[in-house]
Amino acid sequence: MFDHRTLGRELGLFDTDPLIGAGLPYWLPDGAAIRHCLEDYIRGVERRAGYRHVCSPVLGKRELYEISGHWAHYRDDMFPPMSSGGEQVVLRPSLCPHHALIYRSRSHSYRELPLRMAELGGMYRSELSGVLGGLSRVRAIQLNDAHLFCTPEQVASEVSAALDMIRGAHRALGIVPARYRLSLPGPGGKYIAAPDMWRRAIAVLTEVLDDSGLPYERAEGEAAFYGPKIDVQFTDYAGREFTLSTVQVDFHQPAQFDLHYIGPDGARHRPIMVHRSMIGSVERAVAHLVEVHGGAFPPWLAPTQVVVLPIAEQQLPEAIALTEYCADRGLRAEMRPPELGSLGARVRQSRLVPYQAIIGGEEAAHNTVAPRLRDGRRVDPLPAAEFVERIAELVGAHHTQLWDEKE
Structure with missing residues (x-):
């Protein structure tokens, strides 16, 4: 594996500046392309799974986090309150209180449940400067977060479906977990004092993990303050372990915010809140992708997916046309002309690009390309349109493979 802090800067993905501050990296164009692609993938997967997307502010009144429990249990990791119009507002450390309020803003029937709410939103953690590094530990976080509001009868199936989504995302990203962890409360006072709530939530997560057949370990002291979690490690x-994806069962915040739905008996009932993050923070996910893939990202995620290489100036019109066609098909493509160096030099400069389309005199005359793949393979010349459609198909399906051999 590679150290993403060094390689990410060498690849021009991100950087930092002391005038912006520690733990506040900015994204360069290639890094932003990866980030946006990852966000589009997440939203697409969530839409197909019945999630509805919302947008909520990154600020909230201190009272909001007092109600949620964050202020009592988490304020050492929060930025200090700011005074505004006689009120104290806080940069949010989590999205869940906002989503609880969005749920509460409308009445709900049991027929609407499960209600799946998702957001790619900003949150902020007052991390100590000594633990900050690259993209893996930052102070401004773009979190892939979702909250599912469901009945007690639905909670196990919703947790199971969330776990399946997480595993599917890992396959598409070409990453493999080290282990699955059932994170439980431990000794100490950082947890909500509600033994029955903890027992019920732990029973649900244990049932789902046992039914999944996945090996997992129990870890005391790793739960959230309001409930147990399935953490994907x-x-x-450097061999250091971290959590990327998580599913949590929460009985606490629905009670704190007095959330309810109308059941078939016409009475008010309390929903259960399931927290789910497919890839955790975008920053930490990209850090891990850099370290695992060394810059050779899966084709659908690569900042440049196709590089068009005309052999001589005479093939520039065909090369420009192919680059534009790739863009029309939603591919990220660049044309690197002969003035940038010999063909061999340009091929070497493009070694991390999944697909190289070489156009010489023969290819220009017949509207074909001579493809080369990032792994060194050469493909027989193809009509330019067929070459682009093959790549668009693989990219659209979020495959990790470079090429699909056709009959």
Whole structure:
């Protein structure tokens, strides 16, 4: 594995500046392309799974986090309150209180449940400067977060479906977890004092993990302050373990915010809140992708997916036309002309690009390309349109493979 802090800067994905501040990296164009592609993938998967997307502010009144429990249990990791119009507002450390309020803003029937709410939103953690590094530990976080509001009868199936989504995302990204962890409360006072709530939530997560057939370990002291979690653990280049994806069962916040739905009996009932993050923060996910793939990202995620290489100036019109056609098909393509160096030099410069389309005199005359793949394979010349459609198909399906051999 690679250290993403070094390689990410070498690849021009992100950087930092002391005038912006520690733990506040900015994204360069290639890094932003990866980030946006990852976000589009997440939203697409969520839409197909019946999630509805919302947008909520990154600020909230201090009172909001007092109600949620974050202020009592988490304020050491929050930025200090700011005074505004006689009120104290806080940069949010989590999205769940906002989503609880969005749920509460409308009445709900049991027929509407499960209600699946998702957001790619900003949150902020006052991390100590000594633990900050690259993209893996930052102070401004873009979180892939979702909250599912469901009946007690639905909670196990919703947790199971969320776990399946997480595993599907890992396959598409070409990453493999180190282990699955059932994160439980431990000794100490950082947890909500509600034994029955903990027992019920732990029973649900245990049932789902047992039914999944996945090996997992129980870890005391790793739960959220309001409930137990399934954490999907990975390791970085130095062998350090971290959590990337998580599913949590929460009985606490629905009670704190007095959330309810109308049941078939016409009475008010309390929903259960399931927290789910497919890839955790975008920053930490990209850090891990850099370390695992070394810059050779899956084709659908690569910042440049196709590089068009005309052999001589005479093939520039065909090369420009092919580059534009790739863009029309939604591919990220560049044309690198002969003035940038010999063909061999340009091929070497493009070694991390999944697909190289070489156009010489023969290809220009017959509207074909001579494809080369990132792994060194050469493909027999293809009509330019067929070459582009093959790539668009693989990219659209979020495959990790480079090429699909056709009959």
